[in-house]
Amino acid sequence: MMTRLLTVFLSACACLCGTAVHAAYPDKPVRLIVPWAPGGSTDAIARAIAQRMSDTLGQSVVVDNRSGASGRIGTEAAAKALPDGYTFAIVELPHAIAPAVFSKMPYDLLRDFTPISMVGSSPLVLFVSGAQYKNGQIRDFLKNGRSSAAPFALAHSGNGSISHLSGELLAAATGLRINPIPYRGSAPALTDVVAGQVAGHFATMASGSALLAGGKLSALVVTGSARLPGLSDVPTAREAGIAGMQFNQWWALVAPATTPIEIVERLRKEALAALAHPSTRERLTTLGINLKGSSRDELRTFMRNEVEQWGEIVRKAGIRPE
Template sequence: MRHIAHRLIRGLVAATALLAFAAAQAQTYPAKPVSLVVGFAPGGSGDILARLVAQKLAVALDQPVIVDNRPGAGATIATSLVAAAPADGYTLLFVTSGFPGSTALYPKLRYDTVKSFAPVAKVGASPVVVVVPAASPFRSLGDVIDAARKAPGKLNYAAGGGGATTTSLAAEFLKSDAKIDMQMVPYKGSGPALTALLGGEVDLGFDIPSSALPQIESGKLRALAVTTKKRSPVLPAVPTVAELAVPDFEVTGWFGILAPAGTPASVVARLNKDVNAVLAQPEVRERLARLGVEPGGGSPADFGRLIDSETKRYGDAIRRLGLKPE
């Protein structure tokens, strides 16, 4: 009996020490710079938004927030790095809505999109825009679809980040629903993909307004359609895919921040509070609006439910379409 009592006391002491450590960590967090890992090359939509949030979040945390670009393999290199990082709030992951489909597209990954991460906050949402170079003969989405039907597999499109991105999945969903065939040409991010598109290496591209808008406004790119149910406020003259070709077609891109699973709830709560405060700043909302991004926010649980539902939706679609990594 005495032995059991001693074991219980030791267990209580250990649990108390663990709780005290977590509480102390929460009180001192952050005590050093925070890394925000981005799975895409600089210059693309995810990178642009990550840097905007990082700059403002650094002020709220009173510590530098360093954007760490780790492009490649459909952002799975960056995601794997953060999944294996210490769960202390100092290594975070900036994700896009292609993230939930990664485990279906790459079944041998060592992380799970739901179990391996602690949701922090949704940053925002945006349409995908279909674009072609200004010199392209395609004046409308209908022109693209007609050309693809006449010469199956001849047209190609730029995919920033490879196959596990919202932009490439939007293209694949369009191919399936419109019954056309186009070839994916993968790049390490939307920045390199746009460069290739402007250079005439590919026929068309699927991108987020935050990175494509400057080229559209300068006349270097022509926007043919957006993938959301409603037209984008920053591209009001550009019709939706549903208006033009595929009724009920909808793909919405979103962005958010994750921490490794096991990160103390108090640290996640602090990060969530500060991200929400950043997104409420008038200058940030104005900047997001100019980029065609609707501000996000909400609780970690809200973001977690979105990831859960999108993991099932994208996973089912990837398996149904038989998509493979490029």
């Protein structure tokens, strides 16, 4: 009888201790890895979410920018982080494209991460120097490019990024000769567009809005299915007669694989609350971002489909893996 009572007592203690440990999460700052340089759309989204989650989690959510290798450096760090709930990451469309353009990957998007939630999506915009073109002058840009003796230099955010593939798709659809130039993110790429060092760069409105509002950039065409609010004079690629360029950039939150499900669900709950908060929506929807959360299963299925679909697009475009 005493042995049985002792067993029950110890089991109860274990349950209480487990509950205490769970209830204590988080008891230190949480890290949100952004695999791109500060100043771009991904960074803006991450900081908006981190600010709200810091309030509701009761601990700071610290944005950790780790750029390089077309987003692979920061994402690899996230994949290899301790699966304890104190590190999660924001991933996006380029991470679904990467397996098709790089022969060796340091992580597997579908295997090495646990989905948390979708964040949102946005079309890309072809930005050029505001000193050379006005909004919507995509035909003039293409005409000048075709008659140029040298290929047009198009900046992109690294090999395999959506801005890189956008340039390749534009060239294939229009006959424009391009010279792709890699950067560590959209912020430095757009700086060189303004300076005239490169002819243009595909990026989201979130990345180019400030320079666009200041007249330093112009927007020529958008990749989405509809024109963007506030850019009624900028046609979609379909309206401009450019085939095969109707797609959106997207963003999602993931945690290292084997992160406890109860912690993943806590992060998902807080992320969804952050996306629904009026200040977050006002801050991000004005940048052309359509905010939309998801279940973990919905995100898992979505990412799997994106990897398959963009793998086929890359193969049809004739881009060989590096």
